Amino acid sequence: xxxxxxxSVNIPDILTNPKRTGLKETTKAINYYANPxxxxxxxxxxxxxxxxxxxxxNLFKEKCAYCESRFLHVYSGDVEHFRPKGQIAGxxxxxxxxxxxxxHWDNLLLSCRNCNQKLKHLTVGNTxxxxxxxxxxxxxxxxxxxVRTPNDKIEDEEPFRLLxxxxxxxxxxxxxxxxxxxxxxxxxxxxxxxxxxxxxIKVYVLQRVPLVQARERxxxxxxAQIQRVKEAVKNVSDFIDNPSSVKKIYFDKILKKELKKxxxxxxxxxxxxxLARQVIKxxxxxxxxxxx
Numbered sequence: 414x415x416x417x418x419x420x421s422v423n424i425p426d427i428l429t430n431p432k433r434t435g436l437k438e439t440t441k442a443i444n445y446y447a448n449p450x451x452x453x454x455x456x457x458x459x460x461x462x463x464x465x466x467x468x469x470x471n472l473f474k475e476k477c478a479y480c481e482s483r484f485l486h487v488y489s490g491d492v493e494h495f496r497p498k499g500q501i502a503g504x505x506x507x508x509x510x511x512x513x514x515x516x517h518w519d520n521l522l523l524s525c526r527n528c529n530q531k532l533k534h535l536t537v538g539n540t541x542x543x544x545x546x547x548x549x550x551x552x553x554x555x556x557x558x559x560v561r562t563p564n565d566k567i568e569d570e571e572p573f574r575l576l577x578x579x580x581x582x583x584x585x586x587x588x589x590x591x592x593x594x595x596x597x598x599x600x601x602x603x604x605x606x607x608x609x610x611x612x613x614i615k616v617y618v619l620q621r622v623p624l625v626q627a628r629e630r631x632x633x634x635x636x637a638q639i640q641r642v643k644e645a646v647k648n649v650s651d652f653i654d655n656p657s658s659v660k661k662i663y664f665d666k667i668l669k670k671e672l673k674k675x676x677x678x679x680x681x682x683x684x685x686x687x688l689a690r691q692v693i694k695x696x697x698x699x700x701x702x703x704x705x
Contacts, residue, residue, distance in 0.1 A: 414479055414577065414584035414619070415686045422472045424518045425464045435459040435516040442512045443563055454499055454509065459516040460492050469523040474682045477525040478579050479547075479617040480624055481685050484525045493524035495578055496567075497549040501559055510549060513563035519580070527624070528617045536620045537596055545618045551576065552612055554605070575612035587613070590688045592636070595629030596620065631685045635678050635692050642671045646700070679705065 428435035438459045445455045459465070469492060476483050477490075484490065496511035514520040524547070526532070533542040553559060557573025560566070577587055587610040589600045597619050599610035614620055645668040652661035678689040690705065697703040 414579050414588065414613075414617075415481060415690075416583045416585065417473060417478065417579045419472065419519065419580045422468055425462075425468045427459060427462050427464055428516050428518050434462065439513055439516050442515065446509055446512055455512060457498060457512075457515045460494070460521055465521065466490070466492055466523075469521060473523040476523075476682075476684060477528055478522040479524060479528040479613075480619055481687065482525055482527075482624065482627065483684050488526055491524045491526060491529045493522045493529050493547070495520050495522055495576070496551055500549050501551050502549045503552070504559060507549075510551075511560070522578075522580070527621065528619075534618050534621045536618065537594075537622060537625055538620075545615075545621075547576075547616050547618075550616050552616070554608070575609050576616060577609050577613040582609075584687055585690065588687060590628065590632070590691055592632050592688075592692060593629075595625045595627070595632055595688075597625075597628075628685050628688055631678075631688060632692065635675075635689055638671070638675045638678070639692070639696050642668070642675055642696075643700075645671045 425435075427433045430436070438457060442455045442457070445451060466489075470485070470490070475485050478493070494511070494515065496514050498510050498512050498515040500507040500510045511520070527534070527546070529547050531544050531546045531548050534545045535542045536545070551559070552575045553570065553573040554575060557570060560570045577584055587600055587606055589598050590596065591598060597614060599607050599614070601607040601610065618624075645664065648664040649661065649668050652658045652664065655661055675693060677683070679686065679693060683689060694705050697705060
């Protein structure tokens with residue numbers, strides 16, 4: 414998971430223009446649920462419109478907001494409600510959910526089906542698959558209460574929120590990675606940050622085996638490129654006392670080339686940027702006094 418700046422794209426007009434679907438639909442939903450005896454869930458459509466989906470794809474660089482996997486070549490992706498619209502799992506009277514946020518831009522993210530939907534997953538350390546996925550989960554700290562109506566303030570709930578939102582928090586403050594295995598690890602041992610990291614790893618299924626293996630492969634690629642940079646540095650240093658040497662000039666070019674290749678892993682469109690930043694940041698700071 415990596416930090417994403419929502420202000421890097423324009424909010425889809427369909428969600429903010431009073432003459433279009435989003436705001437009209439929100440008003441209808443609020444009026445609909447004003448009746449406590451409704452039996453059928455309200456049908457939402459604004460959030461699923463193509464212009465919303467395409468904007469989310471651009472915002473999240475064609476990657477899942479939670480696991481950072483690229484998936485559009487095999488799956489169109491889910492427009493995910495951070496605060497679930499239909500119901501809130503695990504609480505008394507779970508229906509409806511945050512229905513007034515169904516077409517609210519800040520509540521919408523792009524997700525792969527493995528993070529968002531309820532599916533059977535094998536996770537690291539387990540021998541049997543179990544059903545996991547975010548879906549309608551939105552856990553709070555025990556002393557927190559879920560906001561249930563548009564008249565209440567979401568800000569009152571925020572101090573108790575357990576799920577990390579990559580558009581609000583910087584996931585690099587919460588997670589680190591085991592470079593050898595690809596396993597994601599809470600950065601803190603205690604406190605709310607630890608609880609948020611634990612909850613997010615579980616709810617988003619960030620420890621599912623295929624995902625961990627994909628991060629491991631990425632780590633191997635990065636470490637291999639770092640080794641090439643190290644070899645290039647050694648070649649340059651062998652001629653440090655002879656700066657005008659043809660070989661020194663040649664090896665300088667090779668070093669710049671290998672560093673450029675290493676920096677490609679930091680492209681925002683690359684998968685598992687959080688992992689890449691952890692590894693490359695430490696290497697560049699230690700060996701070149703470069704901060705990223």
